[in-house]
Amino acid sequence: MSMMIDRRSLLTAGGAAALVPWLPAWAQPISPGLPTVSGADIHLKIAHQMLTVDGKTSHAIGINGTIPGPLVRLKEGTKARIHVANALQGEDSSIHWHGLILPFHMDGVPGISFPGIAPGKSFTYEFPVRQSGTYWYHSHSGLQEQMGHYGPLIIDPADADPVAYDREHVILLSDHSALHPHVIFKKLKQMGGYFNYNKQTLAGLLAGEDQALKDRVAWGAMRMDPTDISDVTGSTYTYLINGLGPADNWTGLFRAGERVRLRIINASAMTTFNVRIPGLTMEVVQADGLNVRPVRVGEFQIAVAETYDVVVTPSDEAYSLIAESSDRSGLARATLAPRAGMTAAVPPLRPRPLATMQDMGMGGMDHGAMGHGGETMKHSMRDMRAAPTVKDTPTVQSISPMPVDRTGDPGQGLEGEPDVLSYQDLVALDRNPDTRTPSRQLQIHLTGNMERYMWAFDGVKMNEVKAPIPFTEGERVRVTLVNDTMMTHPIHLHGHFFELVTGKGDHAPRKHTVNVQPGGKATFDLTADAPGDWAFHCHLLYHMHAGMMQVVTVRPAGEAA
Secondary structure, three states: OOOOOOHHHHOOHHHHHHHHHHOOHHHOOOOOOOOEEOOOOEEEEEEEEEEEEOOEEEEEEEEOOEOOOOEEEEEOOOEEEEEEEEOOOOOOEOOEEEOOOOOHHHOOOEOOOEOOEOOOOEEEEEEEOOOOEEEEEEOOOOOHHHHOOEEEEEEEOOOOOOOOOOEEEEEEEEEEOOOOHHHHHHHHHHOOOOOOOOOOOHHHHHHOOOOOHHHHHHHHHOOOOOOOOOOOOOOOOEEEEOOEOOOOOEEEEOOOOOOEEEEEEEOOOOOOEEEEOOOOOEEEEEEOOEEEEEEEEOEEEEOOOOEEEEEEOOOOOOEEEEEEEOOOOOEEEEEEEOOOOOOOOOOOOOOOOOOOOHHHOOOOOOOOOOOHHHHHHHHHHOOHHHOOOOOOOOOOOOOOOOOEEOOOOOOOOOOOOOOEOOHHHOOEOOOOOOOOOOOEEEEEEEEEEOOOOEEEEOOEOHHHOOOOEEEEOOOEEEEEEEEOOOOOEEEEEOOOOEEEOOOOHHHOOEEOEEEEOOOEEEEEEEEOOOOEEEEEEEOOHHHHHOOOEEEEEEEOOOOOO
C-alpha cells in the first residue's frame, strides 16, 4: 500500500521538520514552493499568468498556476498517464519529457512526433516508466520555454537507490526576462551581440585586464568578439532558482550532518551555469538521470538541459548555493540552512572570461603564428576543404581548422579554478548495456553565423533539410560533433542515451545531452534502439529556433526512412 502525501502541506519549515523522521527518503519534504503531482492520473494545465521576480512583475506561461510547473513524480516500473490541457488562447502548446525513454509518438515534439495540443484541447501522454533519476519537462512549441513553461520530473527507482541520502531538494535553474522571447530573438537577428554589455574597454586595456592591443586588432580583423560568451546575458535576464530571483532567495532546510541530495536541473533557455557552494564539497552521484561513481568536486558547469545530482553534508550553518552565468553577467542564488531565516554571504561576480584561440578551433596550432592582422587564421578557418561535409552557405561563418577533444576541459572561464568537474571525471556506476564496437562513424559540424544570427548542423538549417539523419534500428554508430563556432552548444538527442567516448571503456558515462565547447569536439557512441522520428538539436532555445535542429530517424533494416 502506498502512502499518498500532499507536499503542499509540507512547505512550512516547522511542519516539514516535524514530519521528516516518519517519511522514507523519497517522500521527505523537498523544495519549498514546488507543489508535487503523482499517482495513476496526473493533470497539468498550461496557461498564461503573471510572474513576480525580485519585486518586478511580467507576463509568463505557467503550469497548474506555478513557475516552474509542479514537480512530476513517477515510479520506475509503473505506467504514466499524464493529461495535459492547453488553456493558452490562440496558441498551440506541447510538453516534451526531456531525457525519458518512451514511444516516439509520446515524445511531445510538434511536427515530428505529434501534431501538438491545440488551444482549448487536451492530450494524454501514456508511456511505461523504464528508468529512474532526475529529469525535467518543457514546451517544444515556439519560444514558450523561455516564458516559464518548464518543470522538474523525478523518477524513483523500483529497487533500492544506490545513492544514500537523508533529505533531498530540487534545484531548478532558469533565466527570465521581462522582454517577450520574440523581441529577444528579433534583437539577436538585428545584432548578434545586442545583449553583450561586457565588451572590452580602454580602461580594461590600460589596466591589463583585457586583451593586448595587437590581439584586439587580430580579433577585429576576423570580426569576432572574445567577450561574446553568451548570446543573452544578465543585461536582460534575471537568473532563477525554483522560480525565485536572487533577492527572493529560495531556501532549503536541512539538519546538520545529514546527507543532502541536491537534484540540480538547468531548465534555462540560454544560460550555462557554473555551480558551487562556498564552504561545501559536492559529491556528484548522477549525471542526466543516470548514476555515476561518486566524484568529489568544488564546482561544475551545467549546460542547458543537463542535470546533475550531488550530495553534500553540511554543518550547523547557512550556505549560499551559487549558480553563476558562464559569462559572469549575473547569478542565481539560494540558501541551504539548518533554520529558516538564516543567510550566508553571496560572493561577488568573478571577472568575465575572454574567448581564447582554442575557442576558435586553434587547439592544435601555434597561436602566435597569426600573420598580418589575423589573416592567416581567417583564411584557414574559411577553408572548406577542412570539412567536406559542410556546405558553404551564409550559415557557415568559420570552420575550426584544428578542433580538439575538449571533454577534459572544465568549461569557459573555469580553467584556473580548483576541483572543477569535467566529462572525463564521469564514470558510469553500472556497466554499459551495449559495448559493441561501432560499425560506422558519423561526423556532424555545428555551424553558425553570429552576425546574421544563423545556426545549423553542417551549414543546413532545419527549414532547408531535405531528408532526416538515418539510422538502422539496433546499429551502433560513433558520432563526432565538431564545433566550428565560438559558442558552446548543448546538443540533445531525443529518445536515446549515448556513451561519451572518454576512455572509460564499458563504464563510459551515458548522457542524453552533451555540451560541446567552442572550437572543440565531442564523440559519443550511440545504439539506435528506439524506432521512430526523433528531434536532434542544440538546446540553446534561440539557436534551435534559428535552425540548429534536425530529425533523426530510426528504422528497421531494409525499411526506407
